[in-house]
Amino acid sequence: MDEIRITDLEIYGHHGVLKEENVLGQKFLVSLVLRLDTKKAGISDNIDDSIDYADVSNVVRTVMEKTNYNLIEAAAENIASTVLKRYSIVKSLTVEVKKPWAPISIPLETVSVKIDRGWHEVYLSLGANLGEREDNIQSALEILKEDEKIDVLKVADIIETKPYGVTDQPDFLNTCVCIKTLYSPHEMLDKIHETEKEKKRLRIKHWGPRTLDIDIIYYDDLVLQGEDLIIPHADMHNREFVLKPLAQIAPWVKHPVLGKTTLELLNMVEDDR
Numbered sequence: 001m002d003e004i005r006i007t008d009l010e011i012y013g014h015h016g017v018l019k020e021e022n023v024l025g026q027k028f029l030v031s032l033v034l035r036l037d038t039k040k041a042g043i044s045d046n047i048d049d050s051i052d053y054a055d056v057s058n059v060v061r062t063v064m065e066k067t068n069y070n071l072i073e074a075a076a077e078n079i080a081s082t083v084l085k086r087y088s089i090v091k092s093l094t095v096e097v098k099k100p101w102a103p104i105s106i107p108l109e110t111v112s113v114k115i116d117r118g119w120h121e122v123y124l125s126l127g128a129n130l131g132e133r134e135d136n137i138q139s140a141l142e143i144l145k146e147d148e149k150i151d152v153l154k155v156a157d158i159i160e161t162k163p164y165g166v167t168d169q170p171d172f173l174n175t176c177v178c179i180k181t182l183y184s185p186h187e188m189l190d191k192i193h194e195t196e197k198e199k200k201r202l203r204i205k206h207w208g209p210r211t212l213d214i215d216i217i218y219y220d221d222l223v224l225q226g227e228d229l230i231i232p233h234a235d236m237h238n239r240e241f242v243l244k245p246l247a248q249i250a251p252w253v254k255h256p257v258l259g260k261t262t263l264e265l266l267n268m269v270e271d272d273r
Helices: 019-024 039-044 053-066 072-086 133-146 185-198 240-249 262-271
Strands: 002-013 026-036 092-100 110-118 120-128 150-155 159-161 172-181 213-219
Touching: 002 053, 026 053, 026 072, 026 110, 053 072, 072 092, 072 110, 120 133, 120 240, 133 150, 133 172, 133 185, 159 240, 172 240, 185 213, 213 240, 240 262
Parallel strands: none
Antiparallel strands: 002 026, 026 092, 092 110, 120 172, 120 213, 150 172, 159 172
16 A cells, blocks of 8 residues: 655644643644555546545644643544545554653654554444344444444345244345445444444343344454454354345455355355255
8 A cells, every 4th residue: 555644743732631731732743644545636637536635634633633632542542543534545544642742851853653553444243033024124223323433335135034953933124235444343342332222222031032133244354363353243144134135235255264255155155055
């Protein structure tokens, strides 16, 4: 990925845990590394195909001046999210906020915080077999769309499927969605739980009926084995109700562990029926 660098942008701000810092203010130095594809701009020589670093600099200044932060960690986080949301061409970035002459008793040149942030491609599976099934799914999609840290890119058709695991229950409606998000995997899981809670999720038993169920299928090419979160979803390759809608929006996406595309996994499940 190509890079555009802005180094040591000087901004006067009022940030710090001490009262004097909030009142008197001081100089801060902000540096950014913006990662994007600059090839089109390099060929066209047109600023519309790239990013205006003067505009980015003014956005950073606004973030630093409009709010007083106790911690430069918070300042860096807000700069990163603001720039990523404003400029869709930027895929990821590094932000460093330097605090020269930090008020400590030992001489130093500067204290700084450096963070890396970026957009992540995530595939989710949504299902429901209690209540107003389609309304539950559609309203969950609206909740995702309204979140400023989520951009819904593709939504598969909603299909009706037979229950999986526990078969003595109503049929399900299922779909899959592709999003890009600034959330980390566990932040995404928290967002899912909040959405399910908002839809008054009922889940009587494992693999049993529910008003809404959302699972993380893929998160970039991440492989994660945790107590509360497994990515890719541990059983997705056996679930036709996941693979069928997923194949509609991501037929050639490969499972990062099994090394097979969605279509290949779907064909294997259909052949085993």
